[in-house]
Structures are given as structure tokens and as C-alpha cells.
Amino acid sequence: MSKGFMINRRTALGGVAAVAAGTGFPAYAQDNKRIVVGTWGGDYSRLLAKNIETPLLAPGGWDVIKDEANAPPRRAKMMAEKALRRGTSDIQGLSANDMFEVNEQGTVEQLDYSKMPNAANLIAAMKYPYGIGHIYSGKVVLFNPKLMSAPAGFADTLDPKRGEKLGIIDIQYQYTMLAAGLAAGGSMSNFEPGKERLIACKKAGARIYPSNEAFAQALKTEEIACGIMWKARAVQWQNAGINVETVAPKEGVPMYVSGFVMPKNAPNKAGAYAYLDAMMAPSAQEGFAVDMGYNPTVANAKVPDDVQKRIGFTDEEKKRLVDLDYGYMAKNDTAFQDWWNKSFKG
Amino acid sequence: MTDTALAHGPVVEKRRGDGLTAAALITPATIFVALCLLAPLAILFRYSLNDFIPAKKMMVEAVTAANYIKFFTDPYYTSILLTTVRIAVLVTLVCLILGFPLAYVVARTQSRWKHLLIISIVLPLFVGNSVRAAGWMVVFGNKGFVNASLLGLGLIDKPLEIMFTEKAVIIGIIAVNLPFMVLSLQSVIEGIDRAVEEAAFSLGAPPVTMFRRVLWPLALPGILAGTILTFILAMNAYATPFLLGGPLFKMMAPLIYNEFTQKTNWPFGGAIAFILMTVTLLLTVAANLLFQRARHGR
Numbered sequence: 200m201s202k203g204f205m206i207n208r209r210t211a212l213g214g215v216a217a218v219a220a221g222t223g224f225p226a227y228a229q230d231n232k233r234i235v236v237g238t239w240g241g242d243y244s245r246l247l248a249k250n251i252e253t254p255l256l257a258p259g260g261w262d263v264i265k266d267e268a269n270a271p272p273r274r275a276k277m278m279a280e281k282a283l284r285r286g287t288s289d290i291q292g293l294s295a296n297d298m299f300e301v302n303e304q305g306t307v308e309q310l311d312y313s314k315m316p317n318a319a320n321l322i323a324a325m326k327y328p329y330g331i332g333h334i335y336s337g338k339v340v341l342f343n344p345k346l347m348s349a350p351a352g353f354a355d356t357l358d359p360k361r362g363e364k365l366g367i368i369d370i371q372y373q374y375t376m377l378a379a380g381l382a383a384g385g386s387m388s389n390f391e392p393g394k395e396r397l398i399a400c401k402k403a404g405a406r407i408y409p410s411n412e413a414f415a416q417a418l419k420t421e422e423i424a425c426g427i428m429w430k431a432r433a434v435q436w437q438n439a440g441i442n443v444e445t446v447a448p449k450e451g452v453p454m455y456v457s458g459f460v461m462p463k464n465a466p467n468k469a470g471a472y473a474y475l476d477a478m479m480a481p482s483a484q485e486g487f488a489v490d491m492g493y494n495p496t497v498a499n500a501k502v503p504d505d506v507q508k509r510i511g512f513t514d515e516e517k518k519r520l521v522d523l524d525y526g527y528m529a530k531n532d533t534a535f536q537d538w539w540n541k542s543f544k545g
Numbered sequence: 546m547t548d549t550a551l552a553h554g555p556v557v558e559k560r561r562g563d564g565l566t567a568a569a570l571i572t573p574a575t576i577f578v579a580l581c582l583l584a585p586l587a588i589l590f591r592y593s594l595n596d597f598i599p600a601k602k603m604m605v606e607a608v609t610a611a612n613y614i615k616f617f618t619d620p621y622y623t624s625i626l627l628t629t630v631r632i633a634v635l636v637t638l639v640c641l642i643l644g645f646p647l648a649y650v651v652a653r654t655q656s657r658w659k660h661l662l663i664i665s666i667v668l669p670l671f672v673g674n675s676v677r678a679a680g681w682m683v684v685f686g687n688k689g690f691v692n693a694s695l696l697g698l699g700l701i702d703k704p705l706e707i708m709f710t711e712k713a714v715i716i717g718i719i720a721v722n723l724p725f726m727v728l729s730l731q732s733v734i735e736g737i738d739r740a741v742e743e744a745a746f747s748l749g750a751p752p753v754t755m756f757r758r759v760l761w762p763l764a765l766p767g768i769l770a771g772t773i774l775t776f777i778l779a780m781n782a783y784a785t786p787f788l789l790g791g792p793l794f795k796m797m798a799p800l801i802y803n804e805f806t807q808k809t810n811w812p813f814g815g816a817i818a819f820i821l822m823t824v825t826l827l828l829t830v831a832a833n834l835l836f837q838r839a840r841h842g843r
Contacts, residue, residue: 271806271807271809272806274806274809275805275806275809278809300602303601303602304601304602304603369792407791407792407793408791408792409709409791409792420687420688422687529600529601529602530600531600532599532602532808533599533600533602533808533810534599536807536808540621540795540803541621544792544793545621
């Protein structure tokens with residue numbers, strides 16, 4: 200596909216929604232049709248391709264390249280590239296607290312929402328000045344109904360009485376400390392009361408797993424009977440045949456938001472805006488709800504009723520949805536990690 | 546004079562030519578090492594003297610030894626260093642004990658299958674560490690090969706905890722390092738004349754005395770090379786402790802990675818990297834000196 204063809208067609212179709220994100224940009228930006236997307240690998244990356252890139256971006260001539268890794272190495276790369284005039288990625292997929300932190304570090308662009316027509320339908324809570332929420336879920340209690348009755352909430356789950364039937368995920372240290380904090384009378388801005396409870400659980404034999412997948416494996420083999428995790432993951436694991444049910448904890452349901460930011464030195468900002476806009480298209484959001492069990496972040500996505508029933512929250516549960524105190528978590532993250540590694544695991 | 550000058554001329558020219566050739570030969574490697582090893586090390590060392598603001602996860606320019614002091618004054622970090630040294634020494638000893646007889650057999654065999662023996666020792670190196678660790682994960686898991694077999698045979702009634710323990714890491718690193726030890730020993734033992742062993746036997750030395758007085762001293766260069774190589778590899782092991790050790794087990798290399806990526810604390814990560822490098826270097830030099838003394842003291 201030649202550049203000439205692209206420009207001619209672009210001129211001819213100027214104003215059409217599919218290329219709306221690209222119009223009004225300088226010519227040099229239009230010439231660059233490559234978008235480099237930093238993302239987690241696995242299902243998430245596969246579903247980005249299936250629901251966003253192939254149906255919405257490829258027809259416009261966009262060529263998407265993935266930089267797949269967990270968030271910490273990608274964040275380290277953003278920091279390392281901070282001083283460069285041109286970075287190596289155009290957008291980066293991060294959790295809401297990571298998005299907050301990279302913004303604090305001054306590595307990401309403040310977004311111009313007028314360049315993304317689909318942003319008109321974005322839920323207000325998912326609209327950050329420095330990033331956009333792509334999908335969201337809530338931290339809930341997971342349990343195997345064959346091995347135990349439904350716990351009431353975090354306090355009933357993160358309890359030493361569960362012994363070695365309680366599973367804890369190492370990389371979920373922040374949310375585990377948050378849940379334990381809520382269970383022990385703390386708040387979204389004070390995780391301290393939960394520390395004693397977590398140590399007691401570990402002394403009682405709680406098992407610690409390195410990854411979400413290892414935790415799922417342990418649920419499957421019935422090595423453990425309960426733990427805490429995103430509701431969306433529970434739905435995914437139910438689909439994979441694991442006998443697991445969820446409870447929206449009575450102490451509150453901490454929200455998990457996953458979104459995208461644009462590095463300040465993104466080589467193709469027009470491409471980044473095109474990607475962000477496509478990500479908010481109702482069809483893409485509906486695809487993620489069905490395939491991955493996360494809730495859409497735009498108001499005009501229509502999720503089938505049966506799916507909505509499994510992934511969503513009832514009106515009563517929605518009242519308990521609580522957003523995180525990103526400032527508190529970012530400020531104390533190093534201290535949390537130190538405590539987690541030295542006192543809890545050590 | 547002219548004759549002398551003529552006579553010396555070509556010699557001088559030849560030397561100059563030699564120098565140029567030598568320079569041409571060593572320059573690419575020198576530039577490569579300088580750019581790819583020394584420059585990053587220098588930058589890393591500079592970073593290790595910087596400060597870190599935990600609340601913002603930001604590195605701040607400074608010249609301070611605080612990161613090094615923090616490491617040596619916090620028992621959490623020193624215990625990780627001690628665990629790493631302990632495991633590296635243990636793995637090296639086991640590799641030496643397991644590797645020596647194997648290397649001896651390979652070196653001395655007259656079989657036409659000798660090359661196949663050598664290939665079978667080298668073969669595990671064709672598979673990456675992480676791939677091998679993934680294999681071990683299948684073997685060690687609660688419902689893995691080992692536990693399923695033992696449970697099936699009725700030898701145990703509860704799965705053994707192997708995965709995510711120190712045992713799994715030690716077995717994993719030994720499996721990775723053993724070929725290096727065997728190959729280092731085998732090449733040296735092959736160079737020892739069989740006649741000296743036979744001479745010892747003909748003078749009435751039992752096998753143990755022959756081994757202690759003849760084979761061991763002559764094989765010392767290979768033992769030294771093998772132990773140093775194995776020790777350095779074990780000290781710096783990353784994939785095996787990361788994948789088989791699980792969340793509760795820590796060694797130095799995964800700790801460094803965690804500081805850089807999870808905490809974005811580059812100054813402290815840099816300091817730990819230098820501490821690991823220095824400790825490895827010092828222990829290697831110490832071992833070398835001990836071997837030399839053992840060799841010359843005889």
C-alpha cells in the first residue's frame with residue numbers, strides 16, 4: 200500500500216469517522232502508520248488484536264507493533280527513555296495506580312480528549328487527564344463452593360482460621376494489603392491495621408503464589424479453597440472449568456482499572472490517539488466484556504444480559520465499589536514492598 | 546652504516562607491522578568490551594551513589610554511600626547474600642563430587658561412543674535455563690511427576706513440598722552447572738598421561754592414594770577452572786531461583802531485578818549489583834589463592 204494511495208484516500212475521505220482521529224495532524228504524522236503498543240502479553244494482548252487492532256485499525260492502514268512485558272519492566276523502560284527526544288512506544292497499558300505514578304514521574308503526555316470522538320461516551324471516573332481507563336473490575340473474594348461455604352467478605356477470608364486453604368498472590372501485594380486493611384478496620388488511605396492480620400494468616404499456613412496463573416492452578420487442584428482476586432479473572436477461570444464462585448465483600452469492592460497512557464516522547468502521537476479512540480469504540484469494549492469478563496468503561500457499550508450478570512455488579516454491590524487512593528498508594532508503595540518482602544514473606 | 550641501516554630497516558618495519566596487526570586484532574574486541582561492559586558498569590556505579598526518593602520513586606543526583614550501607618546494615622539483605630553464597634558453594638561442591646567421576650570416565654574411555662557421551666553431557670546446554678526450569682516445575686509440582694509417582698507407589702501419603710523451596714533451586718542449579726564442571730575437568734584429565742597413574746599403582750599405591758597424590762594434584766587446573774565457572778554461574782543464577790524458588794525464596798540476581806523493575810530503585814539495584822560482583826570476585830580470587838597454595842605447598 201503506497202503512501203500516495205493513503206494520502207489520496209485520506210484526502211478523499213476527510214472527516215469520515217474511521218480516520219477522524221488522524222485528521223488535522225501535520226503531514227509527517229500521517230505518513231507514520233506504525234503504532235507501538237506496550238502491553239501485557241497473553242490473553243490481554245491477543246484480545247487487543249482481536250477486538251481493536253484487526254477490526255478497527257487495520258482497515259485504516261495502521262500497523263500495530265506490540266512490546267509485550269509485565270508492567271514493571273515497561274515502566275522501567277519509560278523511565279530510562281525519559282530523557283530521549285523520541286521514545287520507543289506510542290502508548291503503554293498500565294493499571295490506574297501505575298498510570299498515576301508514571302504521571303507523577305513526568306513521563307506521560309496530558310491527553311487532548313477533543314482528538315478522540317469516542318471519548319464522549321467515556322464514564323467520567325475513567326477519564327484521567329494523563330490516561331484513559333480501558334476496562335475495569337473489582338477485587339472480590341473467590342472460593343470453591345465444594346470445599347467451603349461462601350465467606351462474607353475480606354475479614355472472613357483473610358482469616359487465620361482458613362489455614363493453608365487460603366491462597367495469596369505475591370504480585371497482588373498492594374490489593375492484598377488494602378483488603379486486609381479494610382478487613383481490620385483500616386481504610387483506602389490506611390492499610391496499616393491489616394498487617395497483623397496478614398502475618399497471622401501466613402503463620403496459620405496461608406500459601407503464597409508467584410502469579411495469578413499459579414493461584415488459578417492451585418484453585419483448580421484444590422490445594423487452596425479461597426483467596427481474593429478481580430471478579431473478571433474469576434469469570435475467566437469459571438470459563439476454563441475451575442470450580443470457583445465470587446462474593447462482593449461487605450467491607451467494599453476496591454476497583455481495578457486498567458488503561459493506557461501516552462509517553463511524552465511517543466514517536467507517533469497521531470497513531471496513539473487513533474489507538475486510544477478505537478479502544479473506546481463500543482464494539483471493542485463489548486468484545487472485552489464477553490472475552491475477558493471486564494466491565495466496559497464507555498456508556499454506549501451493550502453487553503449481553505447473561506454476560507452482564509456474571510461480570511457486573513448488582514446495584515447494591517455497585518454502592519460498595521470504591522476507587523483507590525492512588526496518591527496514598529504511590530507515596531507508600533516502596534514501603535509496602537519493603538514490608539511485604541521483609542516482614543510478611545521474609 | 547648504510548649496511549647496518551639496511552640490515553636493521555626491515556626488522557624495524559616488521560616490528561611496526563606486527564604492532565599494527567596486533568592492534569588491528571585486539572581493537573574490535575577492546576572497543577566491544579569497553580562499550581558493552583565497562584561503560585554500562587561505570588554508569589551503574591555512578592547510579593549506585595545516587596539517592597532515591599521512595600514517595601516519588603525518583604532517582605536524585607548525589608554522591609553517597611548510603612545504598613551500600615543500607616545493604617550491609619539490614620539483616621534482610623545480608624541474609625540473601627549469605628543464602629546466595631551458601632547455595633553457590635554447595636552447588637559447586639556437589640558438581641565437583643558428581644562431575645569428577647563422570648569426567649574421569651569420559652576422559653579415559655576408549656569407547657567409540659565417546660563423542661556421543663560428550664554430546665549427551667553438552668546437550669542440556671542446548672536448552673535455555675528458563676525452559677529447563679519450566680520442565681522442573683512440571684516434575685516438582687504437588688501433582689507433578691515426582692509426587693504422582695511416589696503417591697502412586699504408596700511411598701508417601703501427602704505430596705512432598707519440593708516446588709518453591711530451596712531444594713528445588715539447588716537441584717535446578719546443579720543440573721544447569723554440572724556440564725560446565727564435567728567439561729572443564731574432562732579436558733584436563735585427558736591431558737594427564739595414563740602412565741603416571743599406572744606408575745603409582747605399580748609402586749603399590751591403592752586407588753585412593755593414587756587419586757590423592759597423583760590425579761588430584763595434576764587435575765587441579767581443571768578443578769580450579771570448573772569450580773570457578775560453576776561458582777560464578779551459581780552466584781549469578783536468575784531464572785532458576787526465580788522460577789523454582791517461588792515468592793518466599795530469594796537470591797541476589799532476582800533481588801537486583803526486583804529493585805530495578807518493581808521498585809524502580811536504580812541506585813539501590815546498582816549498589817546490590819556491585820556488591821554481588823565484588824563478593825563473587827573476592828571469593829573467586831580467594832579460592833584461586835587457596836588452590837595455588839595447595840599446589841605449591843606440596
